[in-house]
Amino acid sequence: MAIITEDAYRKRVSTLNPRLFLGGKKVEDLSAHPITRGVIDATAKIYELTQDPHYADSMTARSHLTGEPISRSLHIHQSTQDIEKRLEMARLSSQKLGTCNYRCPGNEMLPALAATTWEMDRDKGTEYHTRFTEYLKYVQGADLVVSGSVTDTKGDRSKRPLDQDPDSYVHVVERKSDGIIVSGAKQHATGAYAADENLILPGLSCRKGEENYALAFALPNGSDGVTYIGQHNPYSMEREHAEDIRSIGNPLYGQRETCLIVFDRVFVPWERVFMCGEIDYTQVFISRFATTHRMNCGGACKVGFMDLIIGATQLIAEYHGLSRVSHIKDKITRMIQLSATSLACAIAAAHLGKEEPRGSGVFMPDETMSNVAKLNTNEGFWELLALAGDIVGGIGVTMPSERELENPEISSYMEKYFKSAVPAKQRLRMVRFLQNWVAGLHGVATAQGAGPSQNEVLVLYRITDLEERKRMALELANLYE
Amino acid sequence: MAIITEDAYRKRVSTLNPRLFLGGKKVEDLSAHPITRGVIDATAKIYELTQDPHYADSMTARSHLTGEPISRSLHIHQSTQDIEKRLEMARLSSQKLGTCNYRCPGNEMLPALAATTWEMDRDKGTEYHTRFTEYLKYVQGADLVVSGSVTDTKGDRSKRPLDQDPDSYVHVVERKSDGIIVSGAKQHATGAYAADENLILPGLSCRKGEENYALAFALPNGSDGVTYIGQHNPYSMEREHAEDIRSIGNPLYGQRETCLIVFDRVFVPWERVFMCGEIDYTQVFISRFATTHRMNCGGACKVGFMDLIIGATQLIAEYHGLSRVSHIKDKITRMIQLSATSLACAIAAAHLGKEEPRGSGVFMPDETMSNVAKLNTNEGFWELLALAGDIVGGIGVTMPSERELENPEISSYMEKYFKSAVPAKQRLRMVRFLQNWVAGLHGVATAQGAGPSQNEVLVLYRITDLEERKRMALELANLYE
């Protein structure tokens, strides 16, 4: 059976033993550390939802390889309907977790891998697609968590890889009969240390001479030579030191946790290498991944978050007795507009999707709409945060710890002065829930996830047919000959 | 045959004889007056496109009543695919005309009429749907141009109809055995004086006591007691007085022409009355019309205009030698984003459409997405105009008349000082084409067409399920019981 239970997942993840450093210390037990446990709890919740018949339509699919039911997180879109269901899965996951589901970026790499390996085999007689198909059967069959990483550390961004420390981008340092040796590091790797598998894609569009950087491969968690260094910030400190996580931001699931993955002369066997030197296919590879990622990340995942923020903001307005005030209603409506706009672009991206490349059987979203979804979300999410912050009021930054409620010396003050239409505890929890968004990492994280705006701007300009629009204008102005 | 040729249309329109006043004078010949001729030329172009096999998929449909091919302008959506093709028709028409196609608002009323008359017959045992079906067969069969009008003159908008001059809203003044007598006036009636038929919908959500205002009917052009008073503005003056219209804004088709339709005790036979007194159905009637109209108007018609403006702006940038400058490319890309955003919302509205009401066979777009399409266009169109105005430069307002090019005293100066990468004439024409948009009626017209923003804001707030979003937030904050 290709869909495993939450328990089975928890059992499997407890056997992982990555070399992980976080907050200045080595993490010895993923399931015990308060931060990494959040990653596991979030992922486990996804396994739970996948088992739930109520969500089967969006959370599961049938493998085109085996015909078996599988998690949609491991599926290759076979139609535009598949892409739409993928969207629904992304939005649902975000609504249920309020953070990353940790199966998303890996999933978004699979169609890009399927399409591009197919294309390379067709054009170059390579055997990447054959290898990838075997690999896909394996991860589908075991219902594995697959992380995906693309962004190199880059060093000086005005320089190419060979003009600076060559390890600034992940690359092949040695080719052997049974595989390759790779070095370098990928940053912003979401949940990689708790994933069964780490997928690695090329992080730049390679030019001649940069063949060693045109590289895609997969590694099991904890491979020799791999080190993970986790992100760390005030929200990490809060979680590490909280006596009771129920009183903090997103109690169960926390922030999106990422890490740097360092590859220090790591061996990858050939059967796990899906690109090695084909520089002409790097741009299309990245574009395919980005197109899928921008649609989901921009137009669905973040819409799920927006749903939560809108709900929480409306609750606070009601708690404060302000939900009937006209400017509050107009602001809530603006928040609805912003979320619906992002969603609309994602739906259009899915609906206008098509087989890409022709004959591959892989369906891809529309690139224009996908990039526009992301651009609108980059702007809209910040505006939504500002609106939520406007409505929550000053308490959004000045609230005390919920622990004061338990202090008999001041609990009556707390109850008296923090109550509103609901008791103090309920109000403070909902404010803290919102604080997590409006005074946390989400503005920047949303704008940077799947690439910052200028990336989408450059793509959009490149792929738009301006000639057709020029012709229309010339025709109407009587200037077309 | 239910699809007539451009010539047949021109012949028929030449027989119309509406009582029309425009610019201070009575118009005697619609085909001769420079302004009303523009309306006819635009409509004729639509008949031409409808005949063109290249556009058949979007411009034509099969009547669900007769199975015959008909203009999609007279079709009732039978599926979400139908709604999507409707969108394509709207965008295509705008791209080809640069102005109203004059068959649009009437068309958008037909599904609202089909759905609401069906519902009233079902609930109240009326015979509106039967009448409407006969009427629809008639207009489909003859391929008529049907205008649609909804906005009353309103007088003091803080007052209900019965608290002021009762004619401020169109209403029944007498019921007779063979029909009704109506008085009042509708404003902003697009192309009504040149349409074969004028459809009239209720302009407000009626309350008890306002039964005479719950009123829908159809009248043939030029009925007794009907007077049309055309809009008039600087662009009208330009067209009336131009020696050669090729040198003005949108040379062939001009601005969108509207009028006030005055009903001075006009008789409407019962077979053309589609609502008369059913106050409980006025809001849903208006909502259905608005939903369709906002999707097309906001998300497709105006996207066609944006295509033209983007094309013209890119041409000017090229003429001026500026198209490779980075801030110009970023601005053009922003224009592309704005147009794609509106389009995405419309596509989502169509794609998420459904049968409404169940059993009626009539498909309606999704109301959230339709209103969001309009809201985004209201903002985006102004921004697009500002960007186009930024790129065209000062000449967008300071250009001289093209006629100076023909004056031998200064033609060499004109050629010398207005040339750029293209000759002066071509550049000036394209600037004039853009001036028509960036210094014309389009900003306000776009924001007001299909209702100003606050209308959409109120709808969006009303139809959004905030309870579901609140529940999600409570669940994640551990506050849901």
Added chain:
Amino acid sequence: MAIITEDAYRKRVSTLNPRLFLGGKKVEDLSAHPITRGVIDATAKIYELTQDPHYADSMTARSHLTGEPISRSLHIHQSTQDIEKRLEMARLSSQKLGTCNYRCPGNEMLPALAATTWEMDRDKGTEYHTRFTEYLKYVQGADLVVSGSVTDTKGDRSKRPLDQDPDSYVHVVERKSDGIIVSGAKQHATGAYAADENLILPGLSCRKGEENYALAFALPNGSDGVTYIGQHNPYSMEREHAEDIRSIGNPLYGQRETCLIVFDRVFVPWERVFMCGEIDYTQVFISRFATTHRMNCGGACKVGFMDLIIGATQLIAEYHGLSRVSHIKDKITRMIQLSATSLACAIAAAHLGKEEPRGSGVFMPDETMSNVAKLNTNEGFWELLALAGDIVGGIGVTMPSERELENPEISSYMEKYFKSAVPAKQRLRMVRFLQNWVAGLHGVATAQGAGPSQNEVLVLYRITDLEERKRMALELANLYE
């Protein structure tokens, strides 16, 4: 006496005889042509206001050359208080005219000329400042109208003057003992054909080899070889063909009228040449003019227009019975915010102004604040137009001609259906007044006047001290050594 009356001005202007073409015809009498008459009426109103003791503080000053009272339009700022009064004059003029006052750009060139000629004489031993001082005494003494022009026609903007038709920029074609011969043309010249004097400044920052383009001079109206070609657009057509101008946009004063000034081998005597070849001083020359112009144009002139638009919009809201509605009040307040923001930047520019260059006695506004005033106005004015258009409603584009009110056949319909809280005529006039702004040339004109946004962006980046801000951040981050 150095301040003349409106009548004296009208008498003098009636003697001007420029070679002017407009709308395809030669204009024989400036005072008779409906368009050029508007320019004269606007200027005459300024002479009237200058005589009015009520406005003496802002409209007049004392000449630093003679100690005599003069029009502030001909004054060189001697203090920051002078700059502030200059602002007040600009705002007042716009409030009274609703269009250009035609003495503004020329006036803004005077301090730039005073400062830069002083600097060149000091550094290079030239005699430009001596000449300019004499010239200034002359125009102050006779209270002349001085126009100012800076923008060349440019041709292909990616090319320098010498890489294309050399006449694309105004330049010296011959140097003689008594003066120079110049050719080329300046565009966007506001009111130049009705001014007594035309001032010409260099339009680009010149490089080595472009000495002939480093050129500033003054010419009396109608000099030999000078031809004016007036702007022409739908608003021109309206004014030319209106039977009664009271029913059109800005009844008395109309749009801002500009022209192309062609110099066809025009002789300029040395005493009227204020720069000729000093390429190193062209950038500072333009910057000084731009700084003053952007402060006035962006932060005061357009604020006067915004005052008018806010007033008209509020009136329409009252006429329609909507002025107490909360979203209307919020939008009016937003309009107030936008206008106050532009004004604040201008006030700050004036208040932070200083003597520039040291020792010259000429005061200049703060360059940062001046450019920021313009940038905010570029954005804010479009937004204000959109808000006004939102509040005026559909009638802003669909209103008929006021002449219909006089047609006995339909006057009762007009009265009945266009009345609101005020009679139809009053409402229609106020709507037309607003239409002039929201559906006219003002959006683009405002954004382009004094240079489009990217000009200000480049200046702002160039003049900002980023090093100081970096140092502050390093210090607080404990990284400063």
Added chain:
Amino acid sequence: MAIITEDAYRKRVSTLNPRLFLGGKKVEDLSAHPITRGVIDATAKIYELTQDPHYADSMTARSHLTGEPISRSLHIHQSTQDIEKRLEMARLSSQKLGTCNYRCPGNEMLPALAATTWEMDRDKGTEYHTRFTEYLKYVQGADLVVSGSVTDTKGDRSKRPLDQDPDSYVHVVERKSDGIIVSGAKQHATGAYAADENLILPGLSCRKGEENYALAFALPNGSDGVTYIGQHNPYSMEREHAEDIRSIGNPLYGQRETCLIVFDRVFVPWERVFMCGEIDYTQVFISRFATTHRMNCGGACKVGFMDLIIGATQLIAEYHGLSRVSHIKDKITRMIQLSATSLACAIAAAHLGKEEPRGSGVFMPDETMSNVAKLNTNEGFWELLALAGDIVGGIGVTMPSERELENPEISSYMEKYFKSAVPAKQRLRMVRFLQNWVAGLHGVATAQGAGPSQNEVLVLYRITDLEERKRMALELANLYE
């Protein structure tokens, strides 16, 4: 001597013993607790700057009561120049601290108290101004830190104080011969627990019957019955648990620290009561405080923060090799525009200030410009954060703890993969410094400090003279009689 040294301040503050709870525990030593120590360090830095002759002009003033030099934090503006210097002090303090200077809100209450007590004494024969003058001499003479609090806890904001728990607003519960007894609580009290004095102003515009709520008074820190409950959030956790604060956000001075001040039947002697029952003066009292606060907070304090953010963002762009990229430069310039806009409004507010009320000798900023400063900052600060977040890149959220650099197991990886144009440590510190802003409390704090936008919108609408603007429009439209 009325200006004390940093050391003298530190000595005095070490004697304070407020009843303070923070993070679930009682704070026993303000100077030892890592959070409250930040408040003291920030305040001490202000004392240091005040002693610095380099900053004397902005940091000090002469008391109008004694003629002695005093800290400007305790000064009553005697002129518009005083208001301008107050602005400079606010911006400078923010640049030096990157957080609150803790003497600001109290200072902004002093002119409001001076003006309003003077007015009440004049109108009502009270002796508030006499008392206040004595009090002011006392605090000026001892160079005390005075906090100021205005916002009540409010409970259900749709209800007046007497319609709910009466303690929702601070009020008099008993009047005695020697003073009054007050109950209630003030929230968002910045730095109150470490201030020598707590000033309390009325938090609502009182109506008849609410006399007990029209209340202003001062209390020394640690008065009987006063309890402080400190804010607590992830940034508090970080600071409490950091092993080395040099590696966290704003190393020395941290976030702005606020608290709830609970008054549980607290006695206030009459000589410290500055309003008690004068409901007609509550609105003007609040307005005067708000006007000063919005100018400083919106237009100067936050501009100092923006200076820091711009500096840090430019540094990161340079570290990453991106500072010459055109879209980066345009974004930096936009940040400069936003900060200059806020500053311009504040400068205009100061410059247009006037004596208020006439005869009081107290100068107040212009109310329009002050509110506009705040409105622009509310929007601009969020946009600035978004731009900084865009430029810093994904590392802004995914960076690891700096402590990893000290771990010999991975320090070489850290050095290698986090270096750019500067070593890893320097880059990580600057990113953390920016993270403090772009992923912290500042967006909401900025928008809420001195009141959320709708407060300013309501004020701006109320105080604007729309009649004058209407008259102008009517005049130009020929409709003025």
